[in-house]
Amino acid sequence: MAAKKDRLFLITNDDGINAKGLEALIELVQPYGKIMVIAPEDGQSGMSHAITVKYPIRLKKLEENDQQVVYSSNGTPVDCVKLALNKLLDKRPDMILAGINHGSNSSSSIIYSGTMAAAMEGCINGIPSIGFSLLDYSPEANFGSILKYAKIILENALEKGVPKDTCLNVNFPINTYQKIKGIKICRQNKGVWKEEFEQRVDPMKRDYFWLTGEFKNLEPEAVDTDEWALHHNYISIVPVHTDLTAYPAMDHLSDWII
Amino acid sequence: MAAKKDRLFLITNDDGINAKGLEALIELVQPYGKIMVIAPEDGQSGMSHAITVKYPIRLKKLEENDQQVVYSSNGTPVDCVKLALNKLLDKRPDMILAGINHGSNSSSSIIYSGTMAAAMEGCINGIPSIGFSLLDYSPEANFGSILKYAKIILENALEKGVPKDTCLNVNFPINTYQKIKGIKICRQNKGVWKEEFEQRVDPMKRDYFWLTGEFKNLEPEAVDTDEWALHHNYISIVPVHTDLTAYPAMDHLSDWII
Numbered sequence: 477m478a479a480k481k482d483r484l485f486l487i488t489n490d491d492g493i494n495a496k497g498l499e500a501l502i503e504l505v506q507p508y509g510k511i512m513v514i515a516p517e518d519g520q521s522g523m524s525h526a527i528t529v530k531y532p533i534r535l536k537k538l539e540e541n542d543q544q545v546v547y548s549s550n551g552t553p554v555d556c557v558k559l560a561l562n563k564l565l566d567k568r569p570d571m572i573l574a575g576i577n578h579g580s581n582s583s584s585s586i587i588y589s590g591t592m593a594a595a596m597e598g599c600i601n602g603i604p605s606i607g608f609s610l611l612d613y614s615p616e617a618n619f620g621s622i623l624k625y626a627k628i629i630l631e632n633a634l635e636k637g638v639p640k641d642t643c644l645n646v647n648f649p650i651n652t653y654q655k656i657k658g659i660k661i662c663r664q665n666k667g668v669w670k671e672e673f674e675q676r677v678d679p680m681k682r683d684y685f686w687l688t689g690e691f692k693n694l695e696p697e698a699v700d701t702d703e704w705a706l707h708h709n710y711i712s713i714v715p716v717h718t719d720l721t722a723y724p725a726m727d728h729l730s731d732w733i734i
Numbered sequence: 735m736a737a738k739k740d741r742l743f744l745i746t747n748d749d750g751i752n753a754k755g756l757e758a759l760i761e762l763v764q765p766y767g768k769i770m771v772i773a774p775e776d777g778q779s780g781m782s783h784a785i786t787v788k789y790p791i792r793l794k795k796l797e798e799n800d801q802q803v804v805y806s807s808n809g810t811p812v813d814c815v816k817l818a819l820n821k822l823l824d825k826r827p828d829m830i831l832a833g834i835n836h837g838s839n840s841s842s843s844i845i846y847s848g849t850m851a852a853a854m855e856g857c858i859n860g861i862p863s864i865g866f867s868l869l870d871y872s873p874e875a876n877f878g879s880i881l882k883y884a885k886i887i888l889e890n891a892l893e894k895g896v897p898k899d900t901c902l903n904v905n906f907p908i909n910t911y912q913k914i915k916g917i918k919i920c921r922q923n924k925g926v927w928k929e930e931f932e933q934r935v936d937p938m939k940r941d942y943f944w945l946t947g948e949f950k951n952l953e954p955e956a957v958d959t960d961e962w963a964l965h966h967n968y969i970s971i972v973p974v975h976t977d978l979t980a981y982p983a984m985d986h987l988s989d990w991i992i
Contacts, residue, residue: 524783524812525845532942533931554782554846555945562929563943584858586978587783588812596978600842600926632990639983659992663979668858671820673791684790685821687813715983718845721921725897725973732890734917 478570483509483634486569486598488556490520490577490590493538493548497576500619501608504626505573506543508634512565514547514556516590521579525593526552535559553590557597571633572598572643575608576626578617582609582647582702582712583665583691592716595643600718604638606630611650611706622648625656625711645714649706660710665701666694736828741767741892744827744856746814748778748835748848751796751806755834758877759866762884763831764801766892770823772805772814774848779837781810783851793817811848815855829891830856830901833866834884836875840867840905840960840970841923841951850974853901858976862896864888869908869964880906883914883969903972907964918968923959924952 478484485505489498493515505511517536528551539546547564549556557572574594581589591607598605608626610617629646638644645664649656670692673685693703702712736742743763747756751773763769775794786809797804805822807814815830832852839847849865856863866884868875887904896902903922907914928950931943951961960970 519788522785522787524781524785524851526782526784527780527846527945529780529945530777532934532936532944534940534942558929558945559931559943563931563933584976587854587858587976588785593782596845600845602926628992632992636990639980639986642980642983645978661984661987661990663981663984664977666977668860671816673817673821675821676790678790682792684792685817686790687785687787687816713987714978715980715987716978717980717983718842718978719922719924720844720903720972720974720976720978722897722900722973722975723921725900725975726919726921728897729919729971729973732894732919734886734890 480509484567484569485509485511486560486572487511487513488515488553488574488594490516490523490553492516492519495578496615496617497578497610497619500623501573501576504623504630508630511544512560514549514560514564516553516556517548517550520552520590522588523552523590524588525554525596528552528555533559553594554597557594561601569603572603572605576619577609578615579613580609580611580647581607581645582706583667586645586664586716592645596716596718599641599643604633605643606633606638606646607643608646610648625659629659629713639715642715642717645716647702647706647712649709649711655709656711657709660705660712662702662705662712662714663700664714665698665703667703668692668694738767742825742827743767743769744815744818744830745769745771746773746811746832746852748774748781748811750774750777753836754873754875755836755868755877758881759831759834762881762888766888769802770818772807772818772822774811774814775806775808778810778848780846781848782846783812783854784810786810786813791817811852812855815852819859827861830861830863834877835867836873837871838867838869838905839865839903840964841925844903844922844974850903854974854976857899857901862891863901864891864896864904865901866904868906883917887917887971897973900973900975903974905960905964905970907967907969913967914969915967918963918970920960920963920970920972921958922972923956923961925961926950926952
């Protein structure tokens with residue numbers, strides 16, 4: 477890891493350039509090195525690892541000084557990371573940080589998350605990356621009380637390193653500052669969003685649907701998962717990789733007649 | 735698995751309702767049971783696991799008879815699966831099939847793929863699911879020559895089952911019908927897209943970017959990967975799961991001072 481004066485952080489999110497969580501993350505990182513921020517103009521929650529191939533991508537430079545340069549883009553969180561790595565930065569960043577997300581990215585929510593997709597894009601590119609999320613969906617969520625824990629995690633990542641070929645999915649329990657019991661290394665909980673679409677009729681008498689949903693924990697008894705940790709007021713850290721191969725299933729498939 | 739007359743397949747894709755690959759997949763599946771098709775109105779390549787939360791989702795019924803019902807939607811491939819499971823179908827489908835994609839979803843391309851996201855959404859919901867892709871990006875790609883292999887894979891999946899908590903990522907080598915050597919069970923290759931944005935200036939003198947890119951295989955020597963199989967004219971099958979936990983990295987993190 478580079479010395480502090482040479483350290484370069486790339487910061488993005490999926491809630492957009494004006495989100496409080498992004499501001500909190502920038503504030504956290506400023507003492508540790510130089511920063512490039514590039515974040516979506518608008519909220520891009522639920523965009524997962526989407527990339528923009530049908531439309532041109534635009535960039536707007538919002539701020540530039542010796543320590544920090546800030547861009548917004550009409551692209552997705554993953555577009556933002558790609559633009560920074562391939563177009564805007566002269567050298568590879570030492571670390572990519574995404575968030576702090578307004579809302580949970582634990583369990584299977586990681587699959588839908590633009591925040592974690594940005595961290596995973598860093599991972600694919602071999603750059604130590606962390607996504608941070610707070611279990612509070614409010615635009616006015618209070619990030620102040622979790623920054624001291626985020627600082628511990630960032631300092632460990634800088635000193636001890638993020639394990640090779642992984643990124644970290646860090647979730648903070650909802651604003652129970654005084655009750656946080658510690659930080660747990662966890663596995664991803666098995667869960668599913670049970671969607672209930674809200675069906676409405678527009679003024680032209682045509683049906684339309686809004687996606688809503690409720691999370692269902694499929695292993696509520698397990699005690700080594702991120703869901704368990706968060707519900708018991710621990711901060712959860714799940715190391716995440718981008719190799720989706722289900723290795724144990726390869727044997728099963730060798731029975732196939734092919 | 736249900737008897738043929740009771741079998742229900744859900745079919746979607748990311749190239750859109752009018753894609754030739756979707757037509758080929760429907761043709762493949764028709765002899766095996768009833769079908770619900772729900773596919774995006776337009777191409778949704780690169781949409782990964784994105785869900786639509788900012789805009790209302792609309793549905794259009796295009797066809798309905800005893801054997802088959804066909805919808806299009808303005809949503810993403812994952813929206814399509816969610817709509818079918820939660821709003822359109824009275825019972826769970828026996829299998830979800832996505833594709834046949836026009837272009838490769840091998841190696842890390844799986845992460846960006848709307849086709850494979852649809853299959854993974856099936857997997858999250860505990861439904862046997864397969865994504866099919868042909869390594870030919872042309873809208874006029876010739877799917878006829880691969881259907882006999884797709885049939886073998888479908889019949890194995892119906893008879894022997896897709897391993898629990900996985901879905902299958904099936905890729906067909908580019909149109910070398912006479913040269914296909916067989917079907918290989920593989921792991922996901924480690925690779926990365928090296929993006930080179932094409933920078934242009936619009937009539938208003940503002941810059942914009944188009945995302946382009948070139949795939950780089952990070953382990954060209956490995957012989958057990960989907961990339962190797964495809965480049966040697968084998969069909970690749972990678973069993974895929976949605977637990978992104980990097981289990982070996984959990985030990986490394988236990989060294990952290992937290």
